Amino acid sequence: MHSDLARIVGEQYVLKDAPAEWTQDASIAMGLRGHADAVVLPATADEVASVVAWCYERGVAIVPRGGGTGYSGGATPAPVPGTAGPEGTVVVALDRLDRIRSFDPGLWRIEVEAGVTTQTIARRARENGLMFPVDPGAAEQSQIGGNIATNAGGPHCFKYGVTRAWVTGVEAVLAPGELVSVGGPTRKDVAGYDLVGLLTGSEGTLGIVTAAWLRLLPAPPHPAVPVACAYPTVDAGCAAIEAVMASGVVPATIEYLDAGALAAAAASFPGGLPADAQFLVVCEADSGQADVAELLEALGPGARRHEPRELWRWRDGVGIAVTAVQGGKLSEDIGVPLDRLAEGITGTVEIGLRHGLDACSWGHAGDGNLHSTFLLRPGDREQLAKAEVAVEELFDLAVSLGGTISGEHGLGWLKRGQLHKQWAPAAVRAHRAVKDALDPAGLFNPGKKTA
Structure with missing residues (x-):
C-alpha cells in the first residue's frame, strides 16, 4: 500500500x-x-x-x-x-491543496482549492473591499473543502446563508477516480441536477471536493454593531427575539444563551450583566445606525451596544466556559422552527434533569439552532452513558417540534442511523439510492451520513 x-x-x-x-x-x-x-x-x-x-x-x-x-x-x-x-x-x-487559483475582485468571485482556510478567504476578500460571510468556528484552521463537505454555517448565516449560498461550482473526484467540474464562475446554471448542492453537505460520502468557485459581496458600508440584552426568563428572551424579527431590520446575527450557559460565561461578559439575568440575546446590525436603534428598541429596556471585537471574543469562548464547569460535555446541534425555540431550550434542561445531568444550551437563535449540551465529568462512564441516552431523547424532541437532528454540524459518525427519525421511509430510500449511485462500492467515508 x-x-x-x-x-x-x-x-x-x-x-x-x-x-x-x-x-x-x-x-x-x-x-x-x-x-x-x-x-x-x-x-x-x-x-x-x-x-x-x-x-x-x-x-x-x-x-x-x-x-x-x-x-x-x-x-x-x-x-x-x-x-x-x-x-x-x-x-x-487536503492541506497541500492550498492555492487561490483565481481572484477577480471586480467580479466578486474567487476560485480556491479545498485546503485554503476560511480565514484566508475572508481576509483576501476584506483586503479588497469584499466579504465572504461564512463564519464557522476555528476559521484559522477550518478549510473550505470541509466547509463545503458539511455545508457549514455560523452566527452570520442568519442573514447571509450557509456555505451552499456562496458556492457556484466545484471541482471534485468521484468514483472510481474521475475528476469532474460542475458549475463554475457562472452565477446562474440550471442545466442539470444540482450536483453542486448534492456534494455540498455530503460529508465526503459521495466524492472529494478539490476546489470551488465562490461568490463574494461588497463589504457592508457601515461598521457592524452588536447589541445585547439580558432577560429574567426564557419566555421573555424568546419574545424579544420575535420582536427583533418583526422589527423590519435584518440583523446579521441573532444569538442566545440560556441560564446554564450564561452562568458559565457571565463573569467575563463585557460590562457585566444584571444579577437576575437568566437569558441573553445578542444581535448585530451591519446596515447603519438607524437599524441599530431599531434593534435596541426591539430588545427593550436594558439593551445596549458593545464593541464588536470584545463581544465576539467573549461569544467565541462560551463553549470553552461551559466545558470548564465540570471538565467535559456532550453537545448536539439540533434545530427547531423559531416559534418552538423556547420549547427546545426548556426541553433540553428537562431531559438533563430526567437523567441526573446538568444541561444548558446556546446558539443561533435566528435560525432556531441550539447547541444543546449535557455537562460531564471527564472519565465518568456512567455520566457518559446517561448523556448518550439523553441525546437520543433530544433528537426525538427536535423532530417532535418540527425540527432537525442536525442544524449545522452534519451527521458524521456520531449521528449515523438517526436520519430515519425525521424522514419518511421513501425519503430515506432516496437518500440511500443517491449514495449507491455515486459510490457503488461504499468506499467514500463509510459509516458516515447513514440514515
Whole structure:
C-alpha cells in the first residue's frame, strides 16, 4: 500500500503509521478515535484522483480530511472494525491543496482549492473591499473543502446563508477516480441536477471536493454593531427575539444563551450583566445606525451596544466556559422552527434533569439552532452513558417540534442511523439510492451520513 501511494504523492507525503492527530477531529472531545492504514497528502487534484482510483480498485476506504474542526466525527475514520473498506482505510488530507487559483475582485468571485482556510478567504476578500460571510468556528484552521463537505454555517448565516449560498461550482473526484467540474464562475446554471448542492453537505460520502468557485459581496458600508440584552426568563428572551424579527431590520446575527450557559460565561461578559439575568440575546446590525436603534428598541429596556471585537471574543469562548464547569460535555446541534425555540431550550434542561445531568444550551437563535449540551465529568462512564441516552431523547424532541437532528454540524459518525427519525421511509430510500449511485462500492467515508 505505502509504496504504491508514495509513487503517486511522494514518499514524504505518505504517513505510514497514521498518527493520532490525523485519525480524529474535534469529536475527540467525546472520545471518538479512528484507525487508518495510511494518511496521504496529495498536492493536486490529479493526485487526489489517482489516490481514489488506486483505493477504488483495491477496496480501500477513502476518508477525506480538511482542518479537522468538525464535531460529528465526519473526518474520523470508522472507529468500529468491519465498517470501513475490506482492504483497509486511507485518509486523504487536503492541506497541500492550498492555492487561490483565481481572484477577480471586480467580479466578486474567487476560485480556491479545498485546503485554503476560511480565514484566508475572508481576509483576501476584506483586503479588497469584499466579504465572504461564512463564519464557522476555528476559521484559522477550518478549510473550505470541509466547509463545503458539511455545508457549514455560523452566527452570520442568519442573514447571509450557509456555505451552499456562496458556492457556484466545484471541482471534485468521484468514483472510481474521475475528476469532474460542475458549475463554475457562472452565477446562474440550471442545466442539470444540482450536483453542486448534492456534494455540498455530503460529508465526503459521495466524492472529494478539490476546489470551488465562490461568490463574494461588497463589504457592508457601515461598521457592524452588536447589541445585547439580558432577560429574567426564557419566555421573555424568546419574545424579544420575535420582536427583533418583526422589527423590519435584518440583523446579521441573532444569538442566545440560556441560564446554564450564561452562568458559565457571565463573569467575563463585557460590562457585566444584571444579577437576575437568566437569558441573553445578542444581535448585530451591519446596515447603519438607524437599524441599530431599531434593534435596541426591539430588545427593550436594558439593551445596549458593545464593541464588536470584545463581544465576539467573549461569544467565541462560551463553549470553552461551559466545558470548564465540570471538565467535559456532550453537545448536539439540533434545530427547531423559531416559534418552538423556547420549547427546545426548556426541553433540553428537562431531559438533563430526567437523567441526573446538568444541561444548558446556546446558539443561533435566528435560525432556531441550539447547541444543546449535557455537562460531564471527564472519565465518568456512567455520566457518559446517561448523556448518550439523553441525546437520543433530544433528537426525538427536535423532530417532535418540527425540527432537525442536525442544524449545522452534519451527521458524521456520531449521528449515523438517526436520519430515519425525521424522514419518511421513501425519503430515506432516496437518500440511500443517491449514495449507491455515486459510490457503488461504499468506499467514500463509510459509516458516515447513514440514515
